[in-house]
Amino acid sequence: MTVDRITSATLRAMKRRREPIVSLTCYDAAFCHLLEQAGVDVLLVGDSLGMVLQGQPSTVAVSLEHMVYHTACVSRVGKRALVLADMPFLSYATAERALQAAERLMAEGGAGMVKLEGGAAVLQTVGLLTRFGVPVCGHLGLLPQSVHQIGGYRYQGRDDAGAARIRADALALQEAGASLLVLECVPAELAAALSAELEIPVIGIGAGSGTDGQVLVLHDMLGLTPGRSPRFSRNFMADADSVSQAVAAYVAEVRSRAFPGPEQTLA
Numbered sequence: 001m002t003v004d005r006i007t008s009a010t011l012r013a014m015k016r017r018r019e020p021i022v023s024l025t026c027y028d029a030a031f032c033h034l035l036e037q038a039g040v041d042v043l044l045v046g047d048s049l050g051m052v053l054q055g056q057p058s059t060v061a062v063s064l065e066h067m068v069y070h071t072a073c074v075s076r077v078g079k080r081a082l083v084l085a086d087m088p089f090l091s092y093a094t095a096e097r098a099l100q101a102a103e104r105l106m107a108e109g110g111a112g113m114v115k116l117e118g119g120a121a122v123l124q125t126v127g128l129l130t131r132f133g134v135p136v137c138g139h140l141g142l143l144p145q146s147v148h149q150i151g152g153y154r155y156q157g158r159d160d161a162g163a164a165r166i167r168a169d170a171l172a173l174q175e176a177g178a179s180l181l182v183l184e185c186v187p188a189e190l191a192a193a194l195s196a197e198l199e200i201p202v203i204g205i206g207a208g209s210g211t212d213g214q215v216l217v218l219h220d221m222l223g224l225t226p227g228r229s230p231r232f233s234r235n236f237m238a239d240a241d242s243v244s245q246a247v248a249a250y251v252a253e254v255r256s257r258a259f260p261g262p263e264q265t266l267a
């Protein structure tokens with residue numbers, strides 16, 4: 001018997017059941033196999049691969065070609081998990097580019113959903129993609145593709161105006177057709193309130209324990225990132241004898257809401 005693929009409908013049902021959604025980044029077939037064995041629900045082929053695999057200072061240098069290649073490496077061997085592919089920097093800056101990028105990520109890359117960063121700026125694009133059958137994940141809070149405007153990787157939505165903008169963007173993304181939302185580096189209270197308010201599932205990174213799911217960069221949680229990892233991450237290899245065991249511990253701690261704990265949470 002074949003195993004059913006996780007889709008946005010599966011994730012919506014998990015949210016209704018209050019069953020935490022477990023996600024990690026994944027860039028190749030070997031880790032796809034390992035993460036699926038451990039029960040990870042969503043494999044994010046993140047443009048963070050530019051930093052962790054390519055040694056770039058940001059995600060800005062990642063091309064559509066790179067994303068299609070890594071998405072295919074994952075989706076070729078994946079059976080159950082949803083393969084979520086990042087649309088890279090400027091690949092969704094016009095309607096034509098966005099359609100072309102989504103076409104390549106889904107048709108050649110085998111992605112089941114695509115993710116793009118931003119709120120008001122991408123609403124029309126989200127509407128266009130979803131009208132033509134592309135499942136879309138939004139991404140709000142810290143937007144790494146805008147690091148050259150922000151000037152660093154900083155928490156977002158810490159004042160009333162910033163929080164109100166993120167809330168309005170989240171509701172508008174849902175209205176435009178997004179079926180999933182990633183909230184990155186926002187205060188836990190804001191992330192929990194938005195998760196309760198939105199019908200679509202919210203996956204948090206550096207957003208506290210009150211979201212519908214969690215995602216981390218794989219190399220950070222395996223302690224493979226040189227230097228200091230973001231404070232919202234945790235090295236699960238510290239208490240594990242193998243990579244599989246570390247990933248299994250992460251899956252169990254997200255499902256039991258033990259991760260993230262106070263140490264990984266910004267109030």
Ligand SMILES: Nc1nc(=O)c2c([nH]1)NC[C@@H]1CN(c3ccc(C(=O)N[C@@H](CCC(=O)O)C(=O)O)cc3)CN21
Nearest residue numbers: 048051052059144153154155217220225229230231232
């Ligand atoms: N290895 C890696 N991990 C990530 O989580 C990640 C990437 N790369 N690349 C894409 C984005 C960029 N992200 C980042 C990168 C760095 C910090 C960081 O160092 N933050 C500081 C706080 C900075 C501040 O608030 O002033 C930290 O200590 O967590 C946060 C998010 C998240 N994503």
Ligand SMILES: CC(C)C(=O)C(=O)O
Nearest residue numbers: 025046047048182205
């Ligand atoms: C940090 C996550 C959410 C991401 O977008 C990535 O890994 O590229």
Ligand SMILES: [Mg+2]
Nearest residue numbers: 046047048086
């Ligand atoms: Mg990304």
